Every structure is written in structure tokens, then in C-alpha cells.
Amino acid sequence: MLNQKTIDALDEYKKQFHQAKPFRYVVVDDFFTPEFCAQLLKQFPDFNDQDAIDENQTVGRKAVVQQVPEIGRAYRDLDRLVQSQAFINQVEHITGIEGLLYDPHYIGGGTHNNLNGQELDPHVDFTHHPITSHHRRLNLIVYLNRQWSAEWGGQIQFHKNPRLSPDEDEIISVLPLFNRAVLFETHNHSWHGFPPISLPEEHKNLSRKSFALYYYTHQRAQPVDPHSTIYVERPLSERFQTGLKLNANDVTELQQMIGRRDQHLKRLYTTITAQTKELSRIKAEVMRLKAATGTPDKQARLLQRQMELLSFDESRMFQRIQELENSTSWRITAPLRQIKRWFRRRGSH
Structure with missing residues (x-):
């Protein structure tokens, strides 16, 4: 399931992870074998309103399915892979974080299906698992979009500090392309999100599809301030200046x-x-x-x-x-x- 190219390049990914700014992350293309990733896309759940109830108890434009093994055979295989010790050892090799724990509950994870207009304000994730109280350490996201353009928005963005003005904030953007994985550390300043999805008329039938999994540890050497997910709303667009006539x-x-x-x-x-x-x-x-x-x-x-x-x-x-x-x-x-x-x-x- 995991592409042999990925396994062969673990040392290079380790180097990239530790050198990355504004915090530690790595982008891995061709993460899975093409055949397996195609099965993940084929079995990806359709958008269902029941999966899109947001924190305001209304139907939003993001559907989440956390019961990963129940989705289909490919996702049962994926679930077995990401909890296997061999796979965890590879993630530990890249990140240098030992004692990683798989989350069988997929809290906040699973399949994410984002429709046109959806966005995710810059945020840092909750620091402890709500059931086990384990320390959240890593996010692993695999994208499943065969078609995507930078003009469509929706690219994951890593921020130095979203409270800074846009010209001071250090932002790294990564397109959510098919079979591309993003692995990054979570702590008090791992700010990330994505701008609004704005699909052209001829592609309005598409959505931003991904699979997300979070890894934990019993303890962490460097303490962090405990917190829930913290959002920072995006600043006004630069076009909002004195004298602007609103349309x-x-x-x-x-x-x-x-x-x-x-x-x-x-x-x-x-x-x-x-x-x-x-x-x-x-x-x-x-x-x-x-x-x-x-x-x-x-x-x-x-x-x-x-x-x-x-x-x-x-x-x-x-x-x-x-x-x-x-x-x-x-x-x-x-x-x-x-x-x-x-x-x-x-x-x-």
C-alpha cells in the first residue's frame, strides 16, 4: 500500500521535516501506490448532511466520517496500515518522535469532504486527546484530488503567526493534490488552515477530499500550554481600503x-x-x-x-x-x- 519510493526516501524526508519553517513538516508526493490511492478515492464517502453537522448544530459544507474501517475494504486496509508498528516506526524515523500512539477513535480525523465555499481559519489544534488525555503530536493528511489548481483556493497553509499582518506572517502553501501526504508537528504555534474554496463554474461538482489521522504520545519532553482548538479569523482583504465603494x-x-x-x-x-x-x-x-x-x-x-x-x-x-x-x-x-x-x-x- 505504501509506495516503495516513499520508504526509500525516509532519510530525505527526515531532513526536510527537521529543516522546515515556520514549524516542522514534510510534504510527500506519491505517498501510496497509485492503485491503492485510486481505491481510496473510489470508496470515498459521498457528501451526507448527517456527516456535516457543525459545532453550531447546523449543516455545514464539510462532511467528516470518523468510522474509517466501516467505509470500505480500502479504508479497512488503510486503518490496519496506519496502526501497524512498521508504519509507526517509519513515521517516528522521519519525525524523531518516539512512542507514537494511533488513535482508534479518529477524533477530528477520518475522511474530510469540503464543498465549494468552505474554508478553515488558521488555528492550532487541541493539545490532548479528549478521551485518553494523551499528548497530540502529529497530523498526517493525505489528499485525494485528481484535479486542483492554486486559483481554486483550498491549499493548506502553514503560518508563522496569523495574528500578524499578512506582510509579516510567514505563510507556506501546499496544494491538495492526489496522493500527496502532509505530515506536521502539532504544538502551541503550529498554525494551519486553508483559504476559501472557489471552484470555477465548470468544476463546481468537485470537492476537496482528504484523509486525516493524528498521532499521540503518553508524554512529551517539551511541555506545551494545554488548550483546545484555537482559531484566528482571517484579516480583511487588502482591497478594503478607505474610499472603496462596496459591491x-x-x-x-x-x-x-x-x-x-x-x-x-x-x-x-x-x-x-x-x-x-x-x-x-x-x-x-x-x-x-x-x-x-x-x-x-x-x-x-x-x-x-x-x-x-x-x-x-x-x-x-x-x-x-x-x-x-x-x-x-x-x-x-x-x-x-x-x-x-x-x-x-x-x-x-
């Missing part, structure tokens, strides 16, 4: 940008409210426990209340934390992450 397309673009920011703020406020209520309830319980006396009967009741407090709807809390993986501020999710890790440590004792 219909300009107005639409501005409305879309304002709409995205409004959705972001709505999610942020909802998150703050929910977490504040949860933490306030915990604080009230702790205060009641502190008020208990030291008599045997009271101690028994205190122990019972402690157990009730520690078992408060854990599944609901973990589900909420997982939903917050797409929020935009690690400062907000950090307290709940600490609580989550404490519960998991308690359960392993």
Missing part, C-alpha cells in the same frame, strides 16, 4: 466574516456560562463539606457527601469537555481539563 460580493464577504465572529462569541458565552454554573455548584458543595463537624456521625455523612460530589454526572462533564475541543480559548477549558484528569487519576488507583 455585492464585498458586502457578502463582510457579512460572512461578521457572522463567523458572532457564532464564535455565542459559543464562547455559552461555554463560560455552563462552566461557571458547574464550578459554582462544586464550590457550594465544598463549602458545605467544610462546615461539617468532626463527630463520627457527621464524619460518615461527610464521607458520603464527598463521594456524591466526586461522582457528579461525570459522563455529562466529559461529554461537555469533548464538545469544547472546538472552542477558542484554552484559558476557559483549562479548569475543566484539570478536573477531568483528576477524575481519571482517581479511577486508576
Whole structure:
């Protein structure tokens, strides 16, 4: 399945990975054998609205299928490949990151099908797996587009810092071409995304197809600040200058940008409210426990209340934390992450 050319060039890919800027990555063309990659494209899932429910609970223009082995035979073979120790050893050789762990849940991964008009704002990914709490270390993306042009947008872009002005930000663009793999490290400054897809009329039937997988480790030598996925909205186009007379397309673009920011703020406020209520309830319980006396009967009741407090709807809390993986501020999710890790440590004792 893996192209022999890829295996023979591992040392060269290792060199490219470690020399890359603005952070470590490598681009590998002809990643799989042509026959196997053709089967992946042939069995690629059609766009389904049920797979395109976004974080605002509306049908978006990106469909994701995470149940990779269920897609078809080629994807079952792919799933077996990416979790095999031989393949993981090759990825470790390129990156120098040892002890890589495959993610059977494909959280955030699987097949990605992006329609015309879809974009992905520059972002850094969540740093820890929402179920296992393992450290996220690498993204592996394989593109499945036989036709693609730079004028169509949708090329993955690596940023030095998207908060800088465009002339200061260091941006590397890579076209999402058929059988091209991109492997890059994830940490606090691995900013990446892609500009809006704008297909010409004669190619409106196409979509941006890819397969994504993320690797983890139990620990990491260089600590990172824990955070969920953090997005930075793109700056206004350079054409928006003093004296510009807005046309219909300009107005639409501005409305879309304002709409995205409004959705972001709505999610942020909802998150703050929910977490504040949860933490306030915990604080009230702790205060009641502190008020208990030291008599045997009271101690028994205190122990019972402690157990009730520690078992408060854990599944609901973990589900909420997982939903917050797409929020935009690690400062907000950090307290709940600490609580989550404490519960998991308690359960392993």
C-alpha cells in the first residue's frame, strides 16, 4: 500500500521535516501506490448532511466520517496500515518522535469532504486527546484530488503567526493534490488552515477530499500550554481600503466574516456560562463539606457527601469537555481539563 519510493526516501524526508519553517513538516508526493490511492478515492464517502453537522448544530459544507474501517475494504486496509508498528516506526524515523500512539477513535480525523465555499481559519489544534488525555503530536493528511489548481483556493497553509499582518506572517502553501501526504508537528504555534474554496463554474461538482489521522504520545519532553482548538479569523482583504465603494460580493464577504465572529462569541458565552454554573455548584458543595463537624456521625455523612460530589454526572462533564475541543480559548477549558484528569487519576488507583 505504501509506495516503495516513499520508504526509500525516509532519510530525505527526515531532513526536510527537521529543516522546515515556520514549524516542522514534510510534504510527500506519491505517498501510496497509485492503485491503492485510486481505491481510496473510489470508496470515498459521498457528501451526507448527517456527516456535516457543525459545532453550531447546523449543516455545514464539510462532511467528516470518523468510522474509517466501516467505509470500505480500502479504508479497512488503510486503518490496519496506519496502526501497524512498521508504519509507526517509519513515521517516528522521519519525525524523531518516539512512542507514537494511533488513535482508534479518529477524533477530528477520518475522511474530510469540503464543498465549494468552505474554508478553515488558521488555528492550532487541541493539545490532548479528549478521551485518553494523551499528548497530540502529529497530523498526517493525505489528499485525494485528481484535479486542483492554486486559483481554486483550498491549499493548506502553514503560518508563522496569523495574528500578524499578512506582510509579516510567514505563510507556506501546499496544494491538495492526489496522493500527496502532509505530515506536521502539532504544538502551541503550529498554525494551519486553508483559504476559501472557489471552484470555477465548470468544476463546481468537485470537492476537496482528504484523509486525516493524528498521532499521540503518553508524554512529551517539551511541555506545551494545554488548550483546545484555537482559531484566528482571517484579516480583511487588502482591497478594503478607505474610499472603496462596496459591491455585492464585498458586502457578502463582510457579512460572512461578521457572522463567523458572532457564532464564535455565542459559543464562547455559552461555554463560560455552563462552566461557571458547574464550578459554582462544586464550590457550594465544598463549602458545605467544610462546615461539617468532626463527630463520627457527621464524619460518615461527610464521607458520603464527598463521594456524591466526586461522582457528579461525570459522563455529562466529559461529554461537555469533548464538545469544547472546538472552542477558542484554552484559558476557559483549562479548569475543566484539570478536573477531568483528576477524575481519571482517581479511577486508576
